[in-house]
Amino acid sequence: MAQAPGENEDREGVMFIGPSGKVLGQLLDIASVPRESVYMTNLVKCMLPGYRKPKSDEIEACSVYLDEEIELVDPEVLVPMGYFATRYLLDKYSLDVPGRKSFGELYGNLMLADGGKLLPLEHPAAVVYDSAKMELLSAHYRKLGVLSKECKWYDMCPMKRYYRAGILDRKWVELYCKGDWSLCVRYEIEESGMAHPDWMLPDGSIDHSLRETAGI
Ligand code: SF4
Structure with a gap:
């Protein structure tokens, strides 16, 4: 879910066909995710003059369509790209919105939202403006x-x-076993063949209450 269509996208009615689309294609290839398996949409449905930021009334006007799309598509994971798309979904699902300075820390981190999952990512345009960001975005898109x-x-x-x-x-x-298992401490230990207690949680902390029921 991106912010708004660019000039080419707005004219053709197809998402990600400009320079950002090329970067997105590379990032999806890196993640081994076929483009056809992804439903793409925008927060704001028309091009914003001069590529300016969306205004709150524009977001509000278009969110009716977006909310309906989300309900109809019912995606396994919602992936907002960039600040405004991410911020909209955080608000929609009553999740904490960090300050602008620490907002970037959300990218690449899976969270639960109203029974579903949310994975905020940077917009591919970030690489168009600064190619040095490709490495960071590749890690997150993976x-x-x-x-x-x-x-x-x-x-x-x-x-x-x-x-x-x-x-x-x-x-x-949801967050680890059927989510981002690449972050699981248990997974890492399993891979290295080392021993660990059954009652170790995916983040590496120990839950002694599980120990009492370890025979389950
Ligand atoms: S290794 Fe970690 S992510 Fe994998 S199933 Fe066990 S707890 Fe879940």
């Missing part, structure tokens, strides 16, 4: 590939047993 499949350890992971037994908060499964 998460799209991670999210497209659940963790390979899930079937044998104690977290699955705990979750099914109703003693583990859903957020751990």
Whole structure:
């Protein structure tokens, strides 16, 4: 979900056909995510004169369509690109909106939103203006590939047993096992073949209450 169409996109009625589209194609290739598997839309539906920032009344006018699109498409993961698209979804799902200075820390970090998932990413145009950003955006866009499949350890992971037994908060499964397993501390340890307690949570913290039910 991008901010608004550019000149070419507005004229042709097709998203991401300009220079940003080329970068987006490269980033999706890096993430091994086919472009056809992604539903694309904009926060504001018409080109903004001089590529200026959208005004709040413009966002409000277009959000009726956007909200309906989200309801109809019901995506597995909502991916807002850039400040305004991300900010709109944070507000929509009553999530904390960080200050402008720390806003960039949201990019590449999966979060839960009203039963669904949200992965804010930088807009590909960032690379058009500064090619040095390609490395950072590649790392963040790779998460799209991670999210497209659940963790390979899930079937044998104690977290699955705990979750099914109703003693583990859903957020751990959604954010890690069926989300960004590349960030899971348990995953890293599994890969290195080292030992770890069953009651270690994906972020590496220890939940002793799970230990009492480790036999589940
Ligand atoms: S807890 Fe970690 S290792 Fe276990 S299934 Fe979830 S992501 Fe994979």
